[in-house]
């Protein structure tokens with residue numbers, strides 16, 4: 001239900017009409033896949049033509065040639081995407097909101113990304129993300145304290161902007177600890193390697209941290225073991241067994257070539273039941289970055305669609321706290337103990 005999709009880059013840079021259409025058709029695709037609500041994430045700066053100019057194009061520009069595309073501002077990118085998503089929602093009924101990505105290797109964009117989150121809140125920007133290569137320095141706890149992103153995420157928290165951080169996709173478990181403790185992450189993008197540190201994993205469970213799992217993507221990037229490695233289990237199986245809060249996402253569909261239904265198919269082949277998928281969808285909704293009233297509507301919509309399940313938000317649910325409770329009638333409990341990748345695939 002909740003998808004952390006990424007808008008693809010370069011081919012659209014500089015062309016507002018194409019970006020609008022791409023966003024619109026993205027919603028159409030989600031509606032066809034019966035998605036009720038999705039959160040789209042991307043870095044608007046990466047869609048700027050200046051970010052995507054080839055050296056020869058830059059030269060042309062320096063020589064004084066008119067490059068209309070280069071005149072586009074980051075606000076124009078966001079405006080085009082938001083218009084397309086809104087038109088798609090109106091046409092197809094799938095609600096789409098935006099998370100804006102800071103990119104670890106592009107710190108110079110991060111403050112402006114925060115500005116956009118604030119300024120476009122009313123038009124559907126619901127959160128901020130930290131993406132990019134976890135790489136260098138991820139082992140050291142002091143490293144990120146000097147990062148621009150650290151200050152940006154502190155400010156985001158103070159301003160009540162929802163926060164998610166890519167961590168433990170490839171980096172060690174300490175990355176999740178840093179994401180939660182230092183960056184105030186409410187959700188973790190991927191998070192697979194958190195399982196390497198039981199203490200950190202337990203903390204995440206206690207603090208009701210939500211994991212945005214992207215099954216196909218994790219396999220394609222090689223960040224989890226290949227399907228043919230004996231005795232290896234995808235972390236999502238452990239998350240499911242432990243009833244950790246997680247959602248099922250497709251990551252970048254231009255890269256994975258998957259829709260949500262393809263992700264479901266893969267998970268079913270590993271032993272996921274309808275109860276597991278349902279559970280994940282309710283968790284996705286409960287941890288969505290929608291304002292409380294809209295979140296309640298989404299949960300009501302899911303309850304209607306699924307029939308008999310009763311989830312409720314805690315009475316004190318605030319825009320910055322993702323904590324959740326379930327009402328006295330819980331959903332069917334997933335009760336499968338999963339096997340290895342090999343047994344299931």
Ligand SMILES: O=c1[nH]cnc2c1ncn2[C@@H]1O[C@H](CO)[C@@H](O)[C@H]1O
Nearest residue numbers: 006041042043101103131132133166
């Ligand atoms: O799974 C991921 N892990 C880390 N970074 C990612 C992932 N998917 C996309 N991006 C990065 O997020 C930015 C905005 O889309 C891009 O820089 C992209 O490379």
